[in-house]
Amino acid sequence: MKIISRVLPFFITLLSFSSVFAQDKKLTEQMETNTFTVVYTIIFLLISVLLGVWASKKAKTAEGFFGGTKSFGPITIGLASMAALMSAFGFVGGPGLVYKLGFSSIWMTIACGPGFAYAYWVLGKRMRAMAEVTSVATLPDIARVRYQSQAIRAIFAFGLLIAAIAYLSSQMKGAAMTLAQMLGVSEKWAIVIFMGVMLIFLLKAGMAASIVTDAFQGLVMLIGVFSVVIGFFVLTKGDAMIAIANAPNLGPKYVDGIGAAPLQTIITFIIVFFVFVMSQSTMLSKMYTVKSYKGLKQAGLLSGVTYAMASLVWILVGYGALYLLSQGRIEPLQKADNAAFVFLNALESPIIATLVMASLFAATISTASYFLTLSSSSITRDMLGAFGIELSQEKQIFWGRIIMVLIALLSIGFAYWGSDMVAILGTLGWGFFASVNFPTLTLGLIWKKTSREGVLTGIILAIILNIVLAILDKSGIYRLPFPYYTLSIVVSIVATVFVSLFTKGASGDNLPEPIKPIFKL
């Protein structure tokens, strides 16, 4: 506390006076590089590498390398969960949507924060318990053991692989552009540095490195959040909502609790982003990485509270940009995603801009490192295993590293030279994981009657529907009046529940004996 009370005032003063360094400039949508930014970025990257290398002592086995299973304390897991779940979208896309629609998109992020502890109440102890029943390294490991089915393992892993690669590819350009701005280098060099750094720590320690660096990146994100909060109140003096409500070009629609999106979209945002936190791979896999079950307690609290703090960026940056518009300080933006950049420029503080840009980059690298490891384990461990090719621990790690490099290169290729299909599939994310993971893992661990046949039906429908609906939606051939992933989630849940009612594979009394005690917890 003593250290905090000394450092905090210094930090606030530093941020307040940092505008002295700022040059006189109009509010643009481009950031400028300066020495502080470059130094901060290099230190950030170096610490990430060092932490990743340190984590290698936890990655001696396949379980450690691909899962980090039972290896970490609650603070690391709490921060890492938040960092991995809060992607760059929360720092750029989210504020952009607030600029465009008012409060509507904020429901996603304010539902998600409390959804963490809800997930721990519903599922935490049972996911952690699975690590006592079997050697867990990946989520498909759990599915295989719960349903005694290599088919479910293969299909599940295939689904995760598609979504992970699509996600990685869609993030690649954004990450490179952010890093290029921060270091003042070309986009080509930025991608080499970004991938290089990530691969150094991932090749060394896989998921163990991803978790440790995620926790550090979570801290960096929180520093960014802190500076955004200060920046927002310095800029608006707390009058943002009143100014927006009174502005003739904006009005009450932008400051009420619904915004401009239709009600059906708001309903989807609320329920999908609250309930299905417990179905995100980044979240589920953290539940079995806590060393002791007691660690779930702090991890559940910390992940939700820190995520809620990170949500402030989404809310305040978006409303900060609307405030600037209400004051006539910016022209209406051609591209809503630039809301974050005009807000940062308006603060005229290179230090705040740097801290927030570093947060944005941290959000990207933390999520990307998780998905790169996930893609590698899906092939090396799960899909090969499902086809009867069970590699030894050493070979799994060896091939896991090679596959990681190949997938990294593939993602860069897709990002820069991919077809429109990649851009379309890049939208597979939250909804995809919800529709595949919820029936398989959540229902499977809270309802004994969830059967092998039910889950197979549910996840096959989920994968097909997600891809078909994404193509129809993004190509404009057919658009549902609500986010398309809602339909695939509901179909997969309904199919799993109703097929399970009439089938018995690995359910009820047919559950494997070691799984039965989990349902007594």
Add this chain to the structure above:
Amino acid sequence: MKFKLSDGAKTILHVVNALLWIWLIIASWSKDEGLLKITFFVLPFIVFFYLLMGIEKRNEVKAPVPLFYPAIVLFIVWVVSFALVLSYRGVSVDTSSFILGMHPSMAAALLIFWVGNLLTTALSYVVFFDESVDEKEWEDFLNEVNKYQKLK
């Protein structure tokens, strides 16, 4: 105090939730404001039923914790916040009626839904963690699991 939640009852709750999900899709597809407003009050049931199945142990749910707090409190937080958000939606109120600088509808979303939910889910999980799983239950579980070989 304990309430029974048998395997049969859990199956019924899963079926009910599946039907509520179907309702959500029908209402969303219809784009009918009336149906959609009702759907806001369907959501707390979905959330409550899944939570019930997470907090039950050996086919029983204990009260007052965790049945009343967090589960029923969570349900109330959702209902109250949606009622306020929807009733003030799009209403031009005098800025002197703003709550902590926020439009009443936004204040209901942020202060009741967001903060209320955090105080319900996160706080209850930390304060009443033993109601989720306590040391003896975990030890019993390990003893039972250790009778078997680890599943391959």
